[in-house]
Amino acid sequence: MSNKTEEIAPGATLADKVEWLIRNLWPADAQPPRNNVETAAAIANSTGEDISSTTVWKLRTGRQENPQLKTLRALATFFGVPIGYFGRPSETAPIDEDITLKALRRDVEHGIIRPEVLRALVDLSPEARWVVDEMILSAAEADRRRQAAP
Known part of the structure; x- marks a missing residue:
């Protein structure tokens, strides 16, 4: 599981959104998952909704674009x-x-x-903020390319 916050792109698919949640909003009180079996078990244990590892895999890979409402409720x-x-x-x-x-x-x-990094960002001039914005977006894009490489 990644500790960085990744961008949710406009028009993100359900798979993108599920993956983003797993990487960025995994509950602090739940053991980080190593695979879809552990992901499904954590969701089921927390919500009481039986969700299979196959369902998690399908959601993460875009093979299931229209899950049952109860599955979406469990994820939410x-x-x-x-x-x-x-x-x-x-x-x-x-x-x-x-x-x-x-x-x-x-x-x-x-x-x-x-916290002091966020406070410093607020204190920057609009021009300096633009520079920081561009650096962050470039770093995020480079990181996505690196992670996508085999």
């Missing part, structure tokens, strides 16, 4: 997100932003991002 409950997060991309932008901020807050609380 486990990750602490509104069920609307799984809706159409054109309708979820405000939810995506809220969830991204939730992931950032969690990373600050766990010392992954230092």
